[in-house]
Amino acid sequence: MITTINLTKKYNGNTVLNNLNLNIEKGEIFCLLGQNGAGKTTTINLLMGFIKATSGEAQINGYTISPGNTKARKYLAYIPEVVQLYGNLTGIENLDFFSKIAGFKYSKKELVSLLDKVGLQQNAHLNKLSSYSKGMRQKVGIAIALAKNADIIFMDEPISGLDPKATVEFTAICKELAKEGKSIFMATHDIFNAVKVGTKIGIMKEGCLVYTTYTNKINANELQDLYLKTI
Numbered sequence: 001m002i003t004t005i006n007l008t009k010k011y012n013g014n015t016v017l018n019n020l021n022l023n024i025e026k027g028e029i030f031c032l033l034g035q036n037g038a039g040k041t042t043t044i045n046l047l048m049g050f051i052k053a054t055s056g057e058a059q060i061n062g063y064t065i066s067p068g069n070t071k072a073r074k075y076l077a078y079i080p081e082v083v084q085l086y087g088n089l090t091g092i093e094n095l096d097f098f099s100k101i102a103g104f105k106y107s108k109k110e111l112v113s114l115l116d117k118v119g120l121q122q123n124a125h126l127n128k129l130s131s132y133s134k135g136m137r138q139k140v141g142i143a144i145a146l147a148k149n150a151d152i153i154f155m156d157e158p159i160s161g162l163d164p165k166a167t168v169e170f171t172a173i174c175k176e177l178a179k180e181g182k183s184i185f186m187a188t189h190d191i192f193n194a195v196k197v198g199t200k201i202g203i204m205k206e207g208c209l210v211y212t213t214y215t216n217k218i219n220a221n222e223l224q225d226l227y228l229k230t231i
């Protein structure tokens with residue numbers, strides 16, 4: 001689905017992403033770990049086509065990802081750490097608005113069913129977004145990604161600031177989406193949740209992907225030890 005070949009980003013001659021070679025398959029949940037400044041957000045920015053690579057390439061479904069390549073962009077969705085939507089619109093109005101911008105028109109029933117699917121409680125659908133918690137905003141963000149029919153959803157620090165119940169709900173939603181064939185790429189600092197939610201883990205250090213493993217081959221304590229030795 002998504003492939004990178006020697007993907008590299010430099011700022012003023014400073015390499016912040018160094019020859020990234022990565023494959024993410026359909027139904028995979030890839031969790032990228034790494035210290036502050038390791039290059040995780042830069043990787044997401046490149047894979048979303050928000051910024052231009054200095055060298056190398058990233059492809060989704062055979063299309064090169066780059067700023068301005070709308071063919072590649074339609075397969076991609078991005079959920080930032082804090083989902084910024086229109087505070088004076090309701091959850092359902094935001095979903096309707098952003099779906100239309102992406103070229104999709106849904107009936108009220110379909111919009112409700114998308115919000116149900118991501119677990120947004122029905123009594124919140126008609127409340128203004130300004131009253132939503134972080135976890136509720138995130139659910140609307142995921143619903144928008146589904147409405148756009150994106151194949152891969154990128155998330156930057158999706159778990160930070162979520163309470164334990166919201167984290168469990170979020171994990172379940174991600175697993176359900178993966179079962180349906182969506183791919184998820186998340187940058188996270190939460191080693192224990194990465195093992196729970198992810199199918200594959202990567203550890204990044206100073207712009208290099210130094211380690212990848214499948215979560216069925218490692219437990220949380222082993223990953224923590226490995227992480228601390230690696231970074």
Ligand SMILES: Nc1ncnc2c1ncn2[C@@H]1O[C@H](COP(=O)(O)OP(=O)(O)OP(=O)(O)O)[C@@H](O)[C@H]1O
Nearest residue numbers: 011012016034035036037038039040041042043187
């Ligand atoms: N626009 C920019 N200009 C110059 N340097 C940048 C720019 N964007 C990022 N960097 C540098 O690239 C490096 C990687 O940053 P990045 O934000 O990708 O790290 P990160 O792993 O996401 O960190 P965090 O966990 O803190 O979010 C850092 O040294 C950062 O200062």
